[in-house]
Amino acid sequence: MKLEKESIKLLTKAIEKLELGFDLPDFNSSHDYQKMEEVILKAAERMQDNYPYFHPLFAGQMLKPPHPIAKAAYMMAMWINPNNHAMDGSKASSPMEKEVVADLAKMFGWSEHLGHLTGGGTMANLEALWVAGNIHPDKAIVASDQAHYTHERISEVLKLKFEKVATDHQGRIDIDALEEKLKKGNVGTVVCTMGTTGLGAVDPLPEIVALQEKYDFRIHADAAYGGYFRLLDNLESSTSEKYALLDQVDSIVIDPHKQGLQPYGCGCVLFKNPKVAQYYIHDSPYTYFTSDELHLGEISLECSRAGASAVGLWATHQLMPPVKGGKFAADLSQSREAALSLYERLNTSDHFFPIVKPETDIVSWAMKGQKVSEMSKAAQEVFKRAEHNHLYLSLYKYPTAKFNDPDFEIDAEYLICLRSSLMKPEHKEWLDEIWARLEKSRSRAVTSINS
Numbered sequence: 452m453k454l455e456k457e458s459i460k461l462l463t464k465a466i467e468k469l470e471l472g473f474d475l476p477d478f479n480s481s482h483d484y485q486k487m488e489e490v491i492l493k494a495a496e497r498m499q500d501n502y503p504y505f506h507p508l509f510a511g512q513m514l515k516p517p518h519p520i521a522k523a524a525y526m527m528a529m530w531i532n533p534n535n536h537a538m539d540g541s542k543a544s545s546p547m548e549k550e551v552v553a554d555l556a557k558m559f560g561w562s563e564h565l566g567h568l569t570g571g572g573t574m575a576n577l578e579a580l581w582v583a584g585n586i587h588p589d590k591a592i593v594a595s596d597q598a599h600y601t602h603e604r605i606s607e608v609l610k611l612k613f614e615k616v617a618t619d620h621q622g623r624i625d626i627d628a629l630e631e632k633l634k635k636g637n638v639g640t641v642v643c644t645m646g647t648t649g650l651g652a653v654d655p656l657p658e659i660v661a662l663q664e665k666y667d668f669r670i671h672a673d674a675a676y677g678g679y680f681r682l683l684d685n686l687e688s689s690t691s692e693k694y695a696l697l698d699q700v701d702s703i704v705i706d707p708h709k710q711g712l713q714p715y716g717c718g719c720v721l722f723k724n725p726k727v728a729q730y731y732i733h734d735s736p737y738t739y740f741t742s743d744e745l746h747l748g749e750i751s752l753e754c755s756r757a758g759a760s761a762v763g764l765w766a767t768h769q770l771m772p773p774v775k776g777g778k779f780a781a782d783l784s785q786s787r788e789a790a791l792s793l794y795e796r797l798n799t800s801d802h803f804f805p806i807v808k809p810e811t812d813i814v815s816w817a818m819k820g821q822k823v824s825e826m827s828k829a830a831q832e833v834f835k836r837a838e839h840n841h842l843y844l845s846l847y848k849y850p851t852a853k854f855n856d857p858d859f860e861i862d863a864e865y866l867i868c869l870r871s872s873l874m875k876p877e878h879k880e881w882l883d884e885i886w887a888r889l890e891k892s893r894s895r896a897v898t899s900i901n902s
């Protein structure tokens with residue numbers, strides 16, 4: 452198997468172009484390239500000990516390879532190594548960050564916003580909940596029991612009250628349970644997950660927005676994983692309706708390093724009301740000298756941040772803007788088609804059954820059987836066998852209390868399922884191969900369970 456290397460040629464050309472911009476005397480810095488070669492080959496050998504995250508047969512955890520343009524642009528920026536904290540350190544890449552953040556805000560339907568890139572979704576959610584806590588200091592943050600665990604932890608860090616709301620059998624926030632909490636009057640912010648990390652389920656945003664007529668609370672949309680699905684036209688209409696309402700929320704988190712083809716270190720937080728900048732105000736004696744314009748460091752909790760992340764995302768947006776009907780959206784819709792195709796196969800299988808119909812591009816399924824404990828064991832066996840067959844899946848624990856009238860015995864709190872994040876556009880084309888390897892792993896697993 453060969454890795455993509457064409458982008459290295461682009462990188463060399465880009466660096467040659469970059470150096471033309473600096474009319475300065477040459478300087479020498481000496482490095483021992485021979486020794487460096489030894490070291491980097493050692494590093495490459497160490498890196499062979501990875502799962503092949505970049506390959507379509509890796510269909511387990513949420514890992515999507517960065518686009519070659521993102522890798523090349525990020526690397527090119529390394530020859531400058533800008534710090535997007537203040538304009539002094541990122542004269543070119545801070546404006547690029549503002550452009551890409553505006554692109555993302557526009558994708559959600561906002562012409563006005565406040566926002567910036569972050570190290571990732573955790574940091575972005577921290578900032579959103581920090582602002583939420585400043586606005587409703589004595590009220591709770593609520594999120595579903597399928598929301599990312601980061602919300603509970605962040606609330607603890609921020610010393611904000613946190614409450615969990617139950618979910619329905621599809622893993623979406625239960626609206627009646629949410630309203631029960633709202634009635635008590637102590638909820639300041641509802642976290643609406645637009646694509647859960649486990650099942651890829653989308654919380655019912657239209658119903659949550661409707662509750663704002665009766666109760667006063669903020670809505671924070673955690674779209675770290677699922678935000679880009681707003682661009683698709685092959686979602687269920689009920690799912691599209693939820694994404695369509697994202698312009699109504701108060702803050703949004705999206706991770707370009709999840710579905711957005713970026714290397715890690717690229718999250719984004721967006722606020723609908725630019726006036727929340729007031730909460731960030733601080734007095735720094737030493738950083739900002741060169742510009743009267745807003746410095747990104749003045750509206751961010753993180754100080755130093757990789758300007759290269761902004762350059763990588765900027766180049767990606769130039770090539771494939773995050774707009775409806777574009778190449779980026781077309782590629783993402785392939786992932787969605789792959790998920791639906793896998794779901795259909797599971798639905799007619801004699802051996803597997805899907806847990807829920809996928810709303811995005813994550814599929815979860817279980818082994819048919821008589822008892823939950825046995826079904827869980829079989830799934831774990833298939834998971835291991837699949838790895839032997841170079842098919843990389845993941846496992847997911849589904850609460851058995853959510854099964855309605857099952858035709859198997861519930862003898863455990865959780866059913867261990869198999870799970871696939873079909874995030875690569877190639878997954879659609881590879882689905883026959885993935886299915887063949889899954890079937891082979893299952894038949895081998897059954898043999899070994901019986902023997």
Ligand SMILES: *Cc1c(COP(=O)(O)O)cnc(C)c1O
Nearest residue numbers: 571572573599648673675676706
């Ligand atoms: C991944 C994820 C996070 C955490 O983001 P990181 O980029 O991993 O820090 C938060 N919420 C959701 C829904 C996620 O999928």
